[in-house]
Amino acid sequence: MTYRAPVRDMLFCMQELANLEAVSQLPGFEEAGLDTAQAVLEECAKFNENVVAPLNWDGDQKPSFWKDGAVTTTPGFKQAFRQFAEGGWQGLQHPADFGGQGLPKTIGAACIEMINSANLSFALCPLLTDGAIEALLTAGTDEQKALYLPKMIDGSWTGTMNLTEPQAGSDLAAVRTRAEPQADGSYKIFGTKIYITYGEHDMADNIVHLVLARVTGAPEGVKGISLFIVPKYLVNADGSLGDRNDVHCVSIEHKLGIKASPTAVLQYGDHGGAIGYLVGQENRGLEYMFIMMNAARFAVGTQGIALAERAYQKAVAYARERVQSRPVDGSLPTAAPIIHHPDVKRMLMTMRACTEGCRAMSLVAAAAYDAAHAHPDAEVRKQNQAFYEFMVPLVKGYSTEMSIDVASLGVQVHGGMGFIEETGAAQYYRDAKILTIYEGTTAIQANDLVGRKTARDGGATARAIAAQIEQTEAALARSASVHALAVRQHLQAGRQAFAEVVDFIAQRAKSDPNAVFAGSVPYLMLAGNLMAGWQLARALLVAEQRQAEGTDTAFMAAKITTARFYADHILSQLPGVRDSIVNGSAGVTDMALEAF
Amino acid sequence: MTYRAPVRDMLFCMQELANLEAVSQLPGFEEAGLDTAQAVLEECAKFNENVVAPLNWDGDQKPSFWKDGAVTTTPGFKQAFRQFAEGGWQGLQHPADFGGQGLPKTIGAACIEMINSANLSFALCPLLTDGAIEALLTAGTDEQKALYLPKMIDGSWTGTMNLTEPQAGSDLAAVRTRAEPQADGSYKIFGTKIYITYGEHDMADNIVHLVLARVTGAPEGVKGISLFIVPKYLVNADGSLGDRNDVHCVSIEHKLGIKASPTAVLQYGDHGGAIGYLVGQENRGLEYMFIMMNAARFAVGTQGIALAERAYQKAVAYARERVQSRPVDGSLPTAAPIIHHPDVKRMLMTMRACTEGCRAMSLVAAAAYDAAHAHPDAEVRKQNQAFYEFMVPLVKGYSTEMSIDVASLGVQVHGGMGFIEETGAAQYYRDAKILTIYEGTTAIQANDLVGRKTARDGGATARAIAAQIEQTEAALARSASVHALAVRQHLQAGRQAFAEVVDFIAQRAKSDPNAVFAGSVPYLMLAGNLMAGWQLARALLVAEQRQAEGTDTAFMAAKITTARFYADHILSQLPGVRDSIVNGSAGVTDMALEAF
Known part of the structure; x- marks a missing residue:
């Protein structure tokens, strides 16, 4: 087994640090006590250890590929995603009204760690879908919710976030994609979006793109950006799939890591205009997108923890097995497994301490999120919201920067073997580097921490x-x-x-x-x-x-x-x-x- | 131009910090004053900027490949190596008696930085050859020197170091390759060596392998290891090439980085025994190998500096060109090149300061090496030797660990573009990771620093x-x-x-x-x-x-x-x-x- 979920440590964090007991007293989370947490985590562990984790190395070696506008994912991904959907994992934290299980983030975050440890590239598809679901829950009309959410929550369809354009990365004020209002209340969307994770793939029947664009005549800058639903296939009123929409994947990127996750360039409207539906009000798109981004930023922080955990486990396994040199204290007469050597122990302890520290931080933050959303007392909600918001850039920024160092140490523990791709340690080192970049670079997180989270109050x-x-x-x-x-x-x-x-x-x-x-x-x-x-x-x-x-x-x-x-x-x-x-x-x- | 050699800073370090003036007063280095240094560095810069650097990305994309025992290097490498040889660059620091230019290490180290900035994978071939030359100069017989050194110094032949075996990485006590004495004074060599840099390639007429092995009946552990010359082609007394020796490359590794540098598995003696010639005395092989290793360790430290310099230059170029967001101080009304942003400046300053600091440290150490070898006063030699030896693990360990952080920052400055392989910043991040591993991991350098360099005296x-x-x-x-x-x-x-x-x-x-x-x-x-x-x-x-x-x-x-x-x-x-x-x-x- 290449990955064993740290269920014991997760339960410890939930129970002893994040006060799961208190979470389970919040309205709506009455079922979410320790027993539920344990049962869910054990089931989640089984699925990710046995189904998702074995596909991680395959994904690196046989990445998703693009041909004639279609993306074929790594062999096995499609089947694994079916099992993920059938297991109800996409709906874990989403409302029961739309088919979800309505569990608190305190438990959900641990499950998200597991799937990311198992397979970062695979996990990105549900991660982005979660964000899209959040945005629609917050800003979608009842009709939109009814039409899209059940299918997204049951894993039939997936979601994407479309922010970046070639000239607009961190700076969304520069977004140029345009939306032309149509007589029927819909919009025609024209533009190019880049770095769209799972912007095209073969794992689901439809892809619900959430797209930032400017309505004709909108103000300049971030105050003129609106959010649109642009489904890959148009959806009929009865929920069945209609025509192919005018959004096309023209290429995917050749990347340092997370190779199985297709990073798409999407072209909107090259054949007459992609049909889009406004989410919420015009010119408030950035606000809604921040809902997705905040959820996604926390999740990317969890990815850092997840990757660090997996790198740690691999390094420990190698250090137990690789025999080299006698212990410096003369305690053994012959060469010993390298885990005996103080510097190897120091490296492993560094990896472990950083991982466990970030896990504890993130689960405590998740519990604050739950209280901020569900606590009956407004003052308590407010305090928890402030705490959670302060923690988001730390969970995102610190856990991901940490994961690069941990993955690098993981290679180092393996010595020369670590540099050989077949060993697998190098994959984590390559994969980790995206985590400090996407969903806002560490500098962007730091701007948020300094400006909105520290200076403002x-x-x-x-x-x-x-x-x-x-x-x-x-x-x-x-x-x-x-x-x-x-x-x-x-x-x-x-x-x-x-x-x-x-x-x-x-x-x-x-x-x-x-x-x-x-x-x-x-x-x-x-x-x-x-x-x-x-x-x-x-x-x-x-x-x-x-x-x-x-x-x-x-x-x-x-x-x-x-x-x-x-x-x-x-x-x-x-x-x-x-x-x-x-x-x-x-x-x-x-x-x-x-x-x- | 993708690389511009930092000649100004190198001359500053030599002149103002390493006291090149004093080096040029050492016997044998009388010509090596500032004018010579400047002329050599400028010539070296021209060659590496124009000939070697453009092949760096090619080497990553079209790595060396193995077929039927032969290794074909990246297109262009062979021709560039010819130019390298014809320019006399292999002989820069080697004695004029064997065709070298006899320049001090103070100047040579800067040239080695340049070729490694230009192309780490390419530079490894001369780097290993330098080590083999050093070992033969120290421990070879006059006949061996006459037979091998002129061809190695003029670049007709290259050299390798053969230490590692599957069960013996850092722990050379575990070496099992065996050497059977023959009636004619030669030995037959049997065994498997792994991780042999440029152990097979097509850039030179012959490859002079220096191989650690145990003579039949030798003591166990490191005291029973001898050093042998095992040429790929046997060399006739007149220097012409004879029969193919029984050393064969059975595969090369699929690596995270330095992909153009072939990392060979060499099989000795599968067809009757590879003919080897003892270097120095039996059972003193480790001592001689340390000569190569110390030269190589210093050079690997220089590789770290070199890589960091190149990553820095690339990041600066991108930061000047990429326009994104307004400056936080409101000094510009529109989006600015990202070099205006304080965190980007901080990252660039980190990269620069680490690189310049390590360069200064290494050139000061190189000057101590020159004084340790050439100063007429034994006491001065001794002090300089102690200083140099103290610095070697620092130059190797610190500069290479630094280079990983710098390369990671280099990717970070590029944002999402950094994660796309075509951008090129990711190559440095991948390449850097070998530097803390080969020629002794950072932990091995630290053992040396603690044990031999600190505790012992x-x-x-x-x-x-x-x-x-x-x-x-x-x-x-x-x-x-x-x-x-x-x-x-x-x-x-x-x-x-x-x-x-x-x-x-x-x-x-x-x-x-x-x-x-x-x-x-x-x-x-x-x-x-x-x-x-x-x-x-x-x-x-x-x-x-x-x-x-x-x-x-x-x-x-x-x-x-x-x-x-x-x-x-x-x-x-x-x-x-x-x-x-x-x-x-x-x-x-x-x-x-x-x-x-």
Whole structure:
């Protein structure tokens, strides 16, 4: 087996850190207690371990290919997607009204990690469909919902997000695709969209493209963008498929990784105009698209965690098996499996600690999302929403940057074998690199963190989180174990570093934006590192208690060591990062552009 | 043009930091002053920019391929290698007695950077040949030297290093290839060697394999390994080629990167035995191989710098050209080239500062090598040798780890385009990953640094270097410019962190090897970071002086900003790394092996 889902750790995070008990008391989530979580996770693990994971390497070796406008996916993908649909996995987090299972994100996020660990390229198709479903749920008419959602939720049809154009990547103000109103209330769409994940494929009967375009005469910039449904096949009123729409895949990209996931160039309207239907109101497209993007950004963060988990498991398996050199402490008279060597252990611990830290952070954020949506008290919803929104760029940015380092370490553990493609470790290194780019680069996440999430409220949300971290520091001090005290020291220093950077940003964002934005990505990395380390510190406290109770002591011992490792090796770097943010802008801004 | 050799910066490093003037006063290097350096570098730049660099992308797309035991290299490689040979580039650093040009390493290292920037895969062939030449110069008989060296130095023949076997990677004690003595004084060689760079190819008339093997009855372990010459074609006494030897390439690897460089599996002796000739004495093979390896390790470090330089240049070119979003400071009313954005500048500055820092470090080390070999005073030779040997694992380990981060940033600057293979940025990301693995992984370099270079002399060499750094701190304090003082602060903190780690290693290496080796790679990274930052600090002092004199003021201003950036953003991280080394072993050693 090439992948074994970390069900135990996921349940630990949900139960002990994300307070699944509280989630299951929210209206609508009454069934979503620990038993349900465990049953769902175990079923999900079985499916992904046995059906999806074995196709990962195939996808890399036999990528999707384009011919005459059609894309054929990797052999096996189509059948696996059928099983995915039949298992009801697409509808996991979506409303029962449209055929979904209505589970909370706290559980759904773990399932999304599993499918992405199993096969990042495969998982992208449901990931984008989830985003499209969210957007239609929020902004679609009742008719649109009735027509599209049941088929998308049961996996008969898939969805896409169409933002990027050749001249408009991160900057959506530059979108040029145009929409001409028709007499019947529909629009004709004309333009070129690029980087459309699963923009064309053979795994479903129809593809529901959600497309940003400008209605004739709309204002310039982002305030003139509208959102349209443009189905590959038009849909009749009874839900049956009608004519082929005028949207065509003219090529797919030749990429560094995620090769099985077709990245399409889509041409709209070359043969008279693609028929599109407005979603919500004209010129509010960006707002709706942000719903998809926020869901997708969180999911891409989960992809980072998922990839890191898989790379870790592969590296551990190799390190147990590969025999090379005697241990440095002379404890064995002969060559030993390399997992005995301190630097190999250090690499594996780095991979593990980063992965577990980010997983804990993301599941705690997911629980906040659930509370923000379902809690009866508006004030509680508001607080949770602010927390969740603060965490999204961290889950996305930090987990994905982390996954590149983890995948690189995974290759490194394999030594020369790691560089040979057949070994498979290199695939993760190649796949990981997209994660810091799509759904907004790390810099775009950092802009969001600095601008909308920190400066806008003067640092209030950030400081509220820092106050929560202080409570964890106090609990660590009360525990007073050697590990708790070591973790406390780094958590405190990290939290203070964070608070100082927040002050710097709150004070200077307007007066000296160049200095603040020169430190935006380091700030994101600092904050993500801190949040992951904070959750592991909380995990340590729980694990000490469970260990004292005699519960699952080996798991708890490993959790304590992992938290300790994270604090000593990763959290400990934060004061240095603070310095580079607060004092480091001269080295960026002083450089004359022509001197590069 | 896809690559422009950084001749100006190389000359600056040689002249102002590596004291080329002093090198040119060493016996044998009297011609190697600034004028020579400049002329050689300019000629070298022309060749590599125009002939070698354009083949880099071709090599990735049309890699070397194997058929029926023969390897055909990328179209154009053979002709380019002819031009390389005819230009005398293989002999640059080798003795005039055998047809070389006898230039110092201080100049040679810069030329090696250029060819590797131009084309890493192509450059590996001469790189390995250089190592084989070094080994024969040191340990070969006069007859062997006369027979092989002139042809290797003029580029008619190439050389290889044969260490690795399927069961023996980093651990050469496990080598099993055997050598049976023959009546005529030759040996018959039997065994399998893997990962042999340019172990088979079509660019030269003959290939001189240097092979580690055990003579029948030799002691076990590394003390029973001998070194043999095994030419692909036997060489007659008059230097003409004789029979095909019994060494055959049975396959080449399918790799993540450096695809044009054929990585061969070589089978020795399947058809009666490959004829080999002992180099030096029996059972001293490892010692001789270390000569090759040390030369090759330094050169691989240079490859890291070279790759980083090329990735930087590509990213700068894209950042100047790609227009996206308005500047955050509102300085332009419309979308600007992304080089205006602070985070893009930060990424470019990171790439540049790391590259220039490592280049300065490596050229200073190269000058020490020259003094260690050619200085008339034995004490000076000894000091320089100790300095050089300390620097080798840093140049190799730190520059190559750095190159992965730089190549990853290079992709990141390109956004979505970076993930598309045709853009070319992804090739550097793929190519870079081998550099931390071959010629000894970073962990192997770190073992060398901890064991042979630090613990063995109780930290004396390391402390002597720290004392030199203190002198630079004092000079920065005297300068008292705002930049010099900022750099001094981080240099001082970094040097103190280094000294504390050295004390920790000197005290604990024997009593607690697991704790020390758990921090070995972080120590290497700390030391490499410090040495690169130290050289940039020295560069800042020179640049301030030259700027005051009115010499090349734009170049000097950029150098000052780069040094400042490095100190604020990179050197500033060292106290955190010290903590993780000195206090961080528990998180590594406490983890039960079965808990991974």
